[in-house]
Amino acid sequence: MSTLLRLATAGSVDDGKSTLVGRLLHDTKSIMADQLEAVERVSADRGLEAADLALLTDGLRAEREQGITIDVAYRYFATPNRSFILADCPGHVQYTRNTVTGSSTADVIVLLVDVRHGVLEQTRRHLAVASLLRVPHVIVAINKIDLVGFDADTIRGVQKQVSEVAAGFGLTDVTTIPVSALRGDNVVTRSEHTPFYAGPALLELLEQIPNADSPTQEQFRFPVQYVLRPQAAAVDPALQEYRGYAGQIASGVVRVGDRVSVEPSGRPTTIAGIDTADGPLEVAFAPQSVSLRLTDDIDLARGDMIVAADSAPEPTREIDAFVCWLAERPLKPGARVLLKHTSHTVQAVVTEIGNRLDLDTLGGTPATELALNDIGRVRIKVASPIVAEAYATSRRLGAFLLIDAQSAATLAAGMVASTTVEEPEPVNWVI
Amino acid sequence: MRDPPVSIQIRGNQTVSNETVNDLNIEAADLLNDTVGEYELSQLDALESESIHIFREVTAELERPVLLFSGGKDSVVMLHLARKAFWPAPVPFPVMHVDTGHNFPEVIEYRDRTVEKFGLRLVVASVQDYIDDGRLSERPDGTRNPLQTMPLLDAISHHGFDAVYGGGRRDEEKARAKERVVSLRDEFGQWDPRNQRPELWNLYNPRHRAGEHVRVFPLSNWTELDIWRYIAREGIELPSLYYSHRREVFERDGMWLAVGPYTDPKDAEVVVKEVRYRTVGDMSCTGAVESIAKDVNDVVAEVAASTITERGATRADDRMTEAAMEDRKKEGYF
Numbered sequence A: 001m002s003t004l005l006r007l008a009t010a011g012s013v014d015d016g017k018s019t020l021v022g023r024l025l026h027d028t029k030s031i032m033a034d035q036l037e038a039v040e041r042v043s044a045d046r047g048l049e050a051a052d053l054a055l056l057t058d059g060l061r062a063e064r065e066q067g068i069t070i071d072v073a074y075r076y077f078a079t080p081n082r083s084f085i086l087a088d089c090p091g092h093v094q095y096t097r098n099t100v101t102g103s104s105t106a107d108v109i110v111l112l113v114d115v116r117h118g119v120l121e122q123t124r125r126h127l128a129v130a131s132l133l134r135v136p137h138v139i140v141a142i143n144k145i146d147l148v149g150f151d152a153d154t155i156r157g158v159q160k161q162v163s164e165v166a167a168g169f170g171l172t173d174v175t176t177i178p179v180s181a182l183r184g185d186n187v188v189t190r191s192e193h194t195p196f197y198a199g200p201a202l203l204e205l206l207e208q209i210p211n212a213d214s215p216t217q218e219q220f221r222f223p224v225q226y227v228l229r230p231q232a233a234a235v236d237p238a239l240q241e242y243r244g245y246a247g248q249i250a251s252g253v254v255r256v257g258d259r260v261s262v263e264p265s266g267r268p269t270t271i272a273g274i275d276t277a278d279g280p281l282e283v284a285f286a287p288q289s290v291s292l293r294l295t296d297d298i299d300l301a302r303g304d305m306i307v308a309a310d311s312a313p314e315p316t317r318e319i320d321a322f323v324c325w326l327a328e329r330p331l332k333p334g335a336r337v338l339l340k341h342t343s344h345t346v347q348a349v350v351t352e353i354g355n356r357l358d359l360d361t362l363g364g365t366p367a368t369e370l371a372l373n374d375i376g377r378v379r380i381k382v383a384s385p386i387v388a389e390a391y392a393t394s395r396r397l398g399a400f401l402l403i404d405a406q407s408a409a410t411l412a413a414g415m416v417a418s419t420t421v422e423e424p425e426p427v428n429w430v431i
Numbered sequence B: 001m002r003d004p005p006v007s008i009q010i011r012g013n014q015t016v017s018n019e020t021v022n023d024l025n026i027e028a029a030d031l032l033n034d035t036v037g038e039y040e041l042s043q044l045d046a047l048e049s050e051s052i053h054i055f056r057e058v059t060a061e062l063e064r065p066v067l068l069f070s071g072g073k074d075s076v077v078m079l080h081l082a083r084k085a086f087w088p089a090p091v092p093f094p095v096m097h098v099d100t101g102h103n104f105p106e107v108i109e110y111r112d113r114t115v116e117k118f119g120l121r122l123v124v125a126s127v128q129d130y131i132d133d134g135r136l137s138e139r140p141d142g143t144r145n146p147l148q149t150m151p152l153l154d155a156i157s158h159h160g161f162d163a164v165y166g167g168g169r170r171d172e173e174k175a176r177a178k179e180r181v182v183s184l185r186d187e188f189g190q191w192d193p194r195n196q197r198p199e200l201w202n203l204y205n206p207r208h209r210a211g212e213h214v215r216v217f218p219l220s221n222w223t224e225l226d227i228w229r230y231i232a233r234e235g236i237e238l239p240s241l242y243y244s245h246r247r248e249v250f251e252r253d254g255m256w257l258a259v260g261p262y263t264d265p266k267d268a269e270v271v272v273k274e275v276r277y278r279t280v281g282d283m284s285c286t287g288a289v290e291s292i293a294k295d296v297n298d299v300v301a302e303v304a305a306s307t308i309t310e311r312g313a314t315r316a317d318d319r320m321t322e323a324a325m326e327d328r329k330k331e332g333y334f
Helices: A019-025 A035-045 A059-065 A095-105 A121-132 A152-167 A204-210 B030-034 B043-061 B073-086 B105-117 B127-132 B143-157 B224-234 B296-305 B312-313 B322-331
Strands: A003-011 A074-076 A083-089 A107-114 A137-143 A172-177 A222-223 A226-228 A242-248 A253-255 A261-263 A267-274 A279-281 A281-283 A289-292 A306-310 A318-323 A334-341 A346-359 A361-365 A375-386 A399-403 A410-418 B005-008 B025-027 B065-068 B095-099 B122-126 B163-165 B182-185 B213-215 B245-252 B255-258 B271-277 B288-289
Touching: A003 A019, A003 A095, A019 A083, A019 A107, A019 B127, A074 A334, A074 A346, A083 A095, A083 A204, A095 A121, A095 A318, A095 A410, A095 B322, A107 A121, A107 B127, A137 A204, A172 A204, A172 A361, A222 A242, A242 B043, A253 A267, A346 A399, A346 B296, A361 B224, A361 B245, A361 B255, A361 B288, B030 B271, B043 B073, B043 B163, B043 B213, B043 B224, B065 B073, B095 B143, B105 B122, B122 B127, B122 B143, B127 B143, B127 B322, B224 B296
Parallel strands: A003 A083, A003 A107, A107 A137, A137 A172, B065 B095, B065 B163, B095 B122, B163 B213
Antiparallel strands: A074 A083, A222 A306, A226 A242, A242 A289, A253 A281, A261 A267, A261 A306, A267 A279, A267 A289, A318 A375, A318 A410, A334 A346, A334 A399, A346 A361, A346 A375, A399 A410, B005 B025, B182 B213, B245 B255, B245 B271, B271 B288
8 A cells, every 4th residue: 555754853943843743643634532632631731722732742751841852752644655654853952862863764854944034053953964864855844934924035035045055065855845834834735825836745745755765776785684594493394404694685686596795704605595484585675674595505694794796895994984972971082882783793992083063064173072962073993894885875884883882872873984994084074 | 356445534533723634535445455666665564674673683682582472463463573583483582471360361362372373482470479479469440450560570580581572562652652662671670761772773772781671662663553454464363352242341431341350340331232452451441442343354444444542442541640651661561
């Protein structure tokens, strides 16, 4: 019936994001009567005249008590053609952490801008994060157009401003839509108040937008997650000799008979079979979870990667990367951490901290440490080679976590800028 | 032969403004159709792949996982996905039932038959044992769902489980909407919603210190309707009480509760109704809904048309306070 689209929403304080999310949920009939009743009851208890739709997503006690949104909330809605997972990223507290988290899985990010205020500091930051995290599609909803009397010139002025800022961050696929979340203009159905706008309503656009890049456009990459060797315990006695490498295809397409290489050893081999519990496949593609059999008896383990033979990335022991620091204690040069990249976790040292990123300009300022919510450029050495690619080439092979080996806390979200660091380039914010 | 499609309107017609919108009419047959273009995954296939990825990832990184299995539909789907994740090897961890003692007999029968059929190892944490020896006492309202926390935590520490797979879904409840897929619990089993680990890309971090454990929710991104569409697609067997049947029930707080050994209705209250269950839990506080949905396709259509959440319709314990679920989760409940 439908495909799945992952969507993130972000905005500044009071730009009407909760109203927009509430309207999308409401107009797709995704809010149940009992949920709405509960919201109405609590709103009335607080002396509000209308139901506060923010209460639908502000689920935690502390959020309700303080009237703020603390954490990313996940909501679900569907139309006949598509199901949506919406990561609603709050604007005020820890906005960098939350927007980075929401953007990391998003196919589309919807940013809200209040037409009366235009592009604010926080809008620039959200666009910068969308650019850094390489969210495939960016939609800017220019909200509250009813409050400027649907004035075409005002709206066009903000559209122009958004396009200029987005272009400055290297964002090319940015769509602007004039909306009134409160009144519903251009949210689910096209508004009659915006004759100057010929494009689709927000939900129409979300239904049409292609999922991330087609797997056929990308190189085959398959991190081995788990080795399936059932031996005597096999669910079928005929499968006691079975040896398959289980994982989720990170990118590309694989066919039985394809020549592949196993990294980091670089050993060439051939795909003998693609298996699932529902039977064998002739062809599989990202992001399917499958199990691969190889023609050669090679000793493979979790953390190894099976890749297309003609495009194998060079394994590396050192990377140049952006990190978004998520821990209270600042990151300093020399920090010893664990680095988790695809299914591979290795010991690592942050050898150098370059610049701290200024989210207003995407320019850099020299830094000796990174504090909570800072984004900065670093060099990292790993104890054993990883098969990474630049995040610009592959979101899956370019992403990593830094983890505290002792507390096990997730310290940072990382994005590989370059895997060739023989000649240290001056830190330069080309994204 | 396919029946002619039934036109149904999904969900209610409540409005929050005076703006009218187009009704989203979905054909019931469309809900069960799962075909998409080439090199494109259907929504159910994408969810299935994500869940399998989560199972393999956490099971590979930790030592002693366990899967919570109650015989409820979510745990049944979760087990089905776990079997797919490790095929042709058997599921590499045991299943655990936190048994309130207030069971529907057909669910216990289903549980035992499933464990037998798939050669699973079953661990039972029994609330009744705790009540019998005085470690727990019966609540005045008779419900035992909140009493499950202590036996659950004791079983986790007794068996040294470090990952506990649960069937929780984010669409179920607003506190769960903020839950991570891999969610840390301290050594007292507590959840700290204000201090959750950020969860980025599909890179899960199940590491933890000694004494802590993680709860893992492979169905985080599934909705109730997804679960039912998947049950229909995969032909998964469920306990019979999920489908319409005649049962003696009585009304409490707007819910139909079953007449049985753990409830005490007045004779005059008891009526016989065509009902089915949307959730399965403690028999004394899990309500039935009136329904004529006799098979899985009927249920898919019914769930798609429903205007009330499954917990709102069927769980007395979640109605206690605005943050009842959050409070129980903080204490270590699943």
